[in-house]
Amino acid sequence: MHDIHIIGGGLAGSEAAWQLAEAGLRVRLSEMRGGGDNTPAHESDRLAEMVCSNSFRSDDAENNCVGLLHQEMRRLDSLILREADRHRVPAGSALAVDREAFAAGVTSAIEAHPNIAVVRERIDALPAHPTIIATGPLTCSGLAAAIAAETGSDALAFFDAIAPIVHLDSIDMSVCWKAARWDKGGDDYINCPLTRDEYHAFVEALRQGEKTEFKEWEKDTPYFEGCMPIEVMAERGVETLRFGPMKGVGLDDPRTGRWPYACVQLRQDNALGTLWNMVGFQTKLRHAEQVRIFRTIPGLQNAEFARLGGIHRNSFIRSPELLDSELRLKSRPNIRFAGQITGCEGYVESAAVGLLAARFAIAEQRGETLAALPVETAIGALLNHITGGATAQSYQPMNVNFGLMPPLPSRFRKADRKKAFTDRARGAFDVWLADQRETIPA
Template identity: 85%
Template sequence: MPFDIHIIGGGLAGSEAAWQLAEAGLKVRLSEMRGGGDTTPAHETDRFAEMVCSNSFRSDDAENNAVGLLHQEMRALGSLIMRSADQHRVPAGSALAVDRDAFALEVTRAIAGHTNITVIRERVDALPGYPTIIATGPLTGSKLAEAIAAETGQGALAFFDAIAPIIHRDSVDMDICWMAARWDKGGKDYINCPLDKEQYGAFVQALRDGEKTEFKDWEKDTPYFEGCMPIEVMAERGVETLRFGPMKGVGLDNPRTGRWPYAVVQLRQDNALGTLWNMVGFQTKLKHGEQVRIFRTIPGLENAEFARLGGIHRNSFINSPRLLDEQLRLNSKPNIRFAGQITGCEGYVESAAVGLIAARFATAELRGETLPPLPTETAIGALLNHITGGADEESFQPMNVNFGLMPPLPERFRKADRKKAYTDRARERFAAWQAGQRAVEPV
């Protein structure tokens, strides 16, 4: 066999896994169907690690935020995804957002240029019988999904994921909008479109009344993922829901009034040139014509030009706590590991993190070694534990990394100090784990 391990899928998880394995000196075959005559309902290019929903890796605060802590751990483990994100970040306050085109090009060049990686543009429809990592993501091809279902006897779970619109910067009315980050944290990184009470009420009603995408019969029982809820679905939950969610005006001083707006729509920079801006939290299943009509009622967006309108697609994931062991191997076919969103993690960085640790497990196994899982007090360890056994098999749902996945703190802390206590403990456990790995690495 001309390679040591096969990776199926060139998204964030597959790209990270390929990089980790190749950097460890292993020969990798990376199969990606995009560019080989196939595509998905959400992707627009054949680049590796294409970001289709948002350009944000969320908070980069490693002191008080679980996802920021996850960033830090991945950087310490030589993550290609984090390295590329850091190289192509755009202003986003305390968040890590990237120029998504430059980011994907960076990852693609790194993967294609690595001497230990052979890229094959092909669709894989069956489960291989040799060492493999399946990182096909939530849009796994139908034939491979059928093969997984046949092997496991469990079928696939599914949920809907939605995409937010992107607006051309020069079409935003800055006589109405202003630049600021919440509480001035991180600089003036967001465009803020203010709504008063009357405007907000009319907007919520328009979302409720707007014409939505209709689902096929087989999709109607599929739930939404709470972390990527369509804006109109949130509006249906109550008139105040959006005002305490993505349209929260708290902490944003409107320089024209000196007060917080009743509600606000925020736009976040989506490319390095600053010409494209993403509507934060505005994932939607509204029909395209309705999106244009309704979103142009937002003050400052009356003449908005859309580079991309929102959309919705069906995502699939396996029941990982039931089907995978603690090293992400398929119980019934242990030559196969799963990584990324197909395992039931949610989020770009979480997907890449699972790809990273799957590759490290595979590297150790191929060398005849055993890699201990990261402690559950760490961000990667907590996420891995959720996927492989920490969650209830009967009610397993996709999950972003969060402090609730970690063991409780051994002592009580003031609310203001609790998050810092979690991250301090996590860094201590991670450092000890990493030092232990260095101690057993072959010379």
């Protein structure tokens, strides 16, 4: 017997299961991977597998909204942040992890918890008992059809692309050098410099390279701006990449003492430092084209790829229309949604919404009410965006950002505004947490 059923063992489902179990509730966690099914993007049956990148982005809680979100989740005893901190790898001011060790750590913690039963099974219908659906953007067709039938509308969709990973020993370090932009983080990134001619030749190769062809039903699906394929950016203009993932500013090439015209950065992907992720290089190029074109990058002429890039279709629901303020499906209040299927974007955002869904469910099981989180906090702003901060018609996937929070008084100088947002958020979070001591699980 269980008190709460969770469908989906990604970051949101794993976080939700942990929060519920730590509060003393019995959890059945259903995960189809490992039970005979898989997705087009996953490579293992581990819980909380990170597919696109190994980075949780900035860990700066003073000047960055996602760093603030990290801080708030740590204060709420997040399993995902705990394991991320345990398995972090150098990445400047970002929180990046050894993705295999991280997923193994989460899986071990979940499977060892006495209040959690992990069942490798596929769920194709909406349960009648208390449930959190955290199936992510690759929800199986049966459950997706059940959700569509219940809500009376099709899920929205977008494409998400995966960046390649390169073996360190195949990178020519006589051409590349290690450094972080503006020297923030020491030598946490490998930098591959391009001259003007090399850059323009590379952009043209991206434009001409053979791409993955989409099925008919995929052709009108929009990309999420935060995960745009590199060749799609190239098609927007010859200088687009040089002001995006290939910008050379803040990187002093030790051979010239100057910034390169353009630069490709690689970020460490595992604790051993043997694998490096091409930052911002999500792609829908065919695999043979990736090898051919990416080997024209100086320093990567002999690159060996541990994984090539790819693309998959992500789906999410019209949350502002379908969910209430506690992430419950309005037509079926026994069901909550969490993670990327709600339309939040990003690993840490997905885990945060899983944490929230669990905390709301815990309060409900106890006959209590969890007070709304202040919209001035990172978690509260994210929840507000999902459940009412945007119209259903214009709703799109969104990373947490200061733009989701109420504006600051105009008296703050532009240089001080980010710090002002985080100071205000911490104050609001402190007050909310103190008021919820009886409801928030220890």
